[in-house]
Amino acid sequence: MITNKTLPVQANGHILRGPAETEVMCWQGELFPHTMLTCAVCGLRTAGQIVDGDVHMPTPCALQDGITTTITLDVPSGKILVSDSLRPVYDWDDRGLAPYESALGQAQAMKAMAAIGCAFGPVLHGADLYRTGPDSYVIANPMLDEYGEPVMPDTTHLARVHSGLWAYSIADFEHWKSRGGDPATLDWTDTVVDVTPGVYQFTNHQGERGFEADSAETVIFAHVERIA
Numbered sequence: 001m002i003t004n005k006t007l008p009v010q011a012n013g014h015i016l017r018g019p020a021e022t023e024v025m026c027w028q029g030e031l032f033p034h035t036m037l038t039c040a041v042c043g044l045r046t047a048g049q050i051v052d053g054d055v056h057m058p059t060p061c062a063l064q065d066g067i068t069t070t071i072t073l074d075v076p077s078g079k080i081l082v083s084d085s086l087r088p089v090y091d092w093d094d095r096g097l098a099p100y101e102s103a104l105g106q107a108q109a110m111k112a113m114a115a116i117g118c119a120f121g122p123v124l125h126g127a128d129l130y131r132t133g134p135d136s137y138v139i140a141n142p143m144l145d146e147y148g149e150p151v152m153p154d155t156t157h158l159a160r161v162h163s164g165l166w167a168y169s170i171a172d173f174e175h176w177k178s179r180g181g182d183p184a185t186l187d188w189t190d191t192v193v194d195v196t197p198g199v200y201q202f203t204n205h206q207g208e209r210g211f212e213a214d215s216a217e218t219v220i221f222a223h224v225e226r227i228a
């Protein structure tokens, strides 16, 4: 007879979603792990191994400190197109990458998009682009004040990234057009923002250890600054 048994999980440094225990199958006195466990950081997906009555993740997490993903975006035109999606002009192939649900998979997607000229990153329920200095910006979801208004000054607000697709995409407007982007297809979810022409560094914090995308405090998904 096959029965199920719940055993504690030893995460070995991985960050596992859900409870710290898992169900294993019990058959003829032997235990078989069968519930898949996925690390939210490195993307390792395994049913684990049973050692001394606990289910162990087999190898230590290689990304225990999380991931800060830094990319650069050339903006020679001085115009950036800010959107919740710039597909199909910019898209990536996820074959061979870690699961997108993991921080590693998201970092790989951000790098793949940057390589073809699009700054991209997850923002959960949407975010806004704010100017924080002459050539510096944040992609953030500001805390609301006692009147329900964002605490970041409205005068620094440049663009809204809508929430439908849980990500931002930013590209040089002329680069986007040169890849077949058609301005006639832009709508209220897309914004063109004037910036100083140059090279911009995006420092994405979504994969960092302890990052809380849904915090009630101001959440900064990415810092953006001109570096050349």
Ligand SMILES: [Zn+2]
Pocket (backbone or CB within 6 Å): 013, 014, 015, 039, 040, 041, 042, 043, 044, 060, 061, 062, 063
């Ligand atoms: Zn891990």
